[in-house]
Amino acid sequence: MGSGIPLILSRVISRGSGLKVSVVTTINVSLTLIFRSNALVPYVALALSTTASIASVIVDFGFHSMITYVLLIHGSRPNHIKTYIALHSLLTAVVLSLPYVMLGFxxxxxxxxxxxxxxxxxxxxxxxxxxxxASVPQI
Amino acid sequence: MIQLFFLLTYIAVAVAVGYAATKYASAESVMTREFKVSVKARLARITSMYRLSSLILRKPFTYLVLVAVVTSVIISGLNTRYENNLVVIHDPSVAGGTYDLMIRFNGPVSVDACVLVLRHVNADRHCVKYYRAVLDQPYTLERGRELIYVLIGVEDPVLRSLGFREVLPDLTFIYSGVVEGFTVDHINTGRGLAEIRLLPVSSDLLKNYNMFHGTPLVPVQGYIGTEPIIIPLKHVLISSLTNVLKLRGEASVLVTDVVVMGINKYVSPTEIYGLVDQHYPVTEVVVAGNASITYLSQVRVPTKDSIISALISSVTASVVIISIFSSTTPYLRELRNRILFMGFPPWAITVIIVGYTLMSILIPGLVTLTCVFIIMGGVATLNSVVTLTLAWVVSTTYISLRVRPEKLITETYVPPIPRYVLMTSLRDVRGLAEVIVNLIKTNEFFQTEDVELKVNENEAFIHARMDYVDSWGSGVDITIFITLTEGGTHASISSTVFGVEEVSEAMSRSINALAISRIIGGVRTWEAVYR
Structure with missing residues (x-):
């Protein structure tokens, strides 16, 4: 089951809306940072990006819940699910953090x-x- | 006896009045109760909607919406760029070669501002100083009870231009409201009464006196078109700087406007604005020369970049909020179905959603806007208003459309009418049948494949199979029964559209109509002629 995590992740990303939300937010934040005229803008934008990272997960809440539920009832080990969560979070975070490359490493x-x-x-x-x-929750 | 009669009459009247009063009271109480029930029901509905909005508001995702709105509004405000309003007017009457400069300040500033200006323009010129005060609390002239709203202090050359060649004595003012040569009056300044002397001045001269190119000495209150509106001259007192400042109770020499005439080199309004504004708040810098007048004012307008930034912030906020809302759609739809079952009207969910977005987006946004206005100023607030409005409108529209109730009326499939009953007043069954057969055979839209006719004594039967000429392989099969009744004849027409391929609904309707309408129309005409 552990080897199937990348495949599940790729399916979740391709079918869900989370990555699309992340990409759109990244483009907007990039433009905001390019046109910034105040030193405080990157900090506030960071708060917005963090909110967007939560929103990009919430937008597919039902999908994530179902995937997690299916993984659980098919006997996936908690570590596998945690790996899936970590990989998904990292991917979202990388996409949302890209605009900050222009501000430095x-x-x-x-x-x-x-x-x-x-x-x-x-x-x-x-x-x-x-x-x-032990069920698919609703928000 | 008569007493008994009156007694009975009193009792009867009392009983009647009592009965009427009881009836009225009971009727009123029913009405009041109905009214109360109606109002209570409405109030209960409104309260329920509010509570449902609050219920959604308490969900954790509201915090995310809140953060997204607040951060976007702040980013929009922070990213504001503005520029001072710069207007250049070509005026051939302004002489070339030298330049004139006028600086208007926000309020009274130290006379040292003149030194600063002269040092910057590096000109060996005189700085003409003006003190023009528009009073919030007007002074009162005791004799005529006239209110004085404007005090203008000028230098001696200006007074000479107004016709006063000698230096004005202490607390002597020129005033267009007096006609006598020298009038003593008292003025109430709010701090006490002061004795002043008034000298008359020509209203026309004062009205038309410009302290700079096109700028009147008397403060302008507004414009009608390009015509400046100044304060009526009966409310204006003019004197030397010393007298005006003394009346105002100012210890130091203050100015509100300075003018430098005849500067040999070009003076950049932006440079002088930037330099002077660092020390004294500037309202406007005007430079006249070389056949043009340049106005650089304090009025700030947002740049294009600024508006683009506001739009980007709106999009970001909308994307984040919409993504949060889209995940809540199943929950909200379930809520909508429940309240519909409870008897709420279909628009209730829209009201609840709008109420929710008002509380979660608009109200926190307005609070943030207030902070932005206090900290960053009006132009930043304008940018933030754009962001907040767009984000709220887009988000509310999206979620309202997603959770609105389905239509209660649906369009169902209605097959083409296969049956029609034609009633005529005539009793000739055979004649009618023959007419119908003839109409079928002569229908130019169809090629008759087969027609069968059978007539009995009181009834007739017609069957026809007709091919539609405009479409190969399709047509109509018609069966008509004609029966004789007491009132006349009834023709019952049944039709079936057929086709080699699948015939669309529209096509089927069309073929049916073409076949049946010819029969109906023809029979009606025949009936009218035959009668």
Whole structure:
């Protein structure tokens, strides 16, 4: 089952709307940073990107819940699901952090850390709800 | 006896009035109760909608919506760029060679501003100083009870231009409201009464006196078209700077406008604005020379980049909010179905959603806008307003459309009418049958493949198979029964459209109509002629 995680991830990404939300937000944040006229803009934009990382997970909430549920009832080990969550969060975070490359590597890493934490916490919460209720939850 | 009669009458009247009062009270109480029930029902519905909006508001995803709105509005405000309003007017009357400069300040500033300006323009010129104050609390002239709204302090050369060649004595003012040569009056300044002397001045001269090219000495309050509207001169007192500042109770020399005439080199309004504005708040810098007048004012307008930034922020906020809302759609649809079952009207969910977005997007957005206005100013607020409005409208429209109730009326398949009953007043069954056969055979839209006719005494039967000439392999099969009744004859027409290939609904309707309408129309005409 563990070897199937990349395949599941690719399916989730291709069928879900989360990556599309991330890409659109990345483009907008990039433009905002290019046209910025205030030193505070990157910090506020970082807050917006973090919110967008949570939103990109929530937009596919039902999909993620179902995938997690199916993985659980098919006997996937928790580590496999956690790997899936980590990979998905990292991918979302990388896409959302790309605009901060233009501000320097440090900014990129900060953005990467914040967005990946936000995404993984949201996905982790979904996983916990599914595991506790043994059903597909609704938002 | 008569007493008994009156007593009975009183009792009867009392009983009647009592009965009427009881009836009225009971009727009123029913009406009041109905009214109360109606109002309570409406109030209950409104309260329920509010509670449902609050229920959605308490969901955790609202926090995300809140953060997205607030951050987008702040980014939009922070990314604001503006430029000062610059207007250049070509005026051939302005002489070339030298330049004139006027600086208007936001309020009274130190006279040292003149030194700063002269040092920058590096000109060995005189700086003409003006003190023009528009009073919030007007002064009152005691004699005529006239209110004074404007005090103007000018230098001696200006007074000479107004016809006063000698230096004005202490607390002496020129005023267009007096006609006598020298009038003593008292003025109430709010701090106390002061004795002043008034000298008359020509209203026309004062009205037309410009302290700079096209700028009147009396402060302009507005414009009708290009015509400036100034304060009526009976509310204006003019004197030397010393007198006006003394009346105002100012200890130091202050100015509100400075003018430097005849500068030999070009003066950049932007440079002078930037330099002076660092020390004193500038309202407007005007440079006249070389057949043009340049106005650089404090009025700030957002740049194109700024508006683009606001639109980008709107899109970002909308994308984030819409993505959050799209995940809540199943929940909201379930909520909608439940409230519909409870008897709420179909528009209730829209009201609930709009209420929710008002509370989650618009109200926090307005609070943020207030902060943006206080911290960053009006232009940044304008940018943020664009972001907030677009984000709210787009998000509300999206979620309202997603959760609106399905249509209660649906379009179902209606097959073409296969049956028609034609009633005539005539009793000739055979004649009618023959007419119908003739009509079938002469229908130019069809080629008759087969017609069968059988007539009994009181009834007739016709069967026809007709091919539609405009489409190969399709046609109509018609069966007609004609029966004689007491009132006349009834022709019952049944038709079936056939086709080698699948015949569309529209095509089927069309073929049917072409076949039946010819029979109906022909019979009606025949009936009219035969009668």
């Amino acid at each position: 440090g900014s990129f890493l900060t953005a990467l850390a914040l967005t990946s934490i936000a995404a993984s916490l949201t996905l982790g919460l979904t996983y916990r709800v599914v595991r506790k209720s």
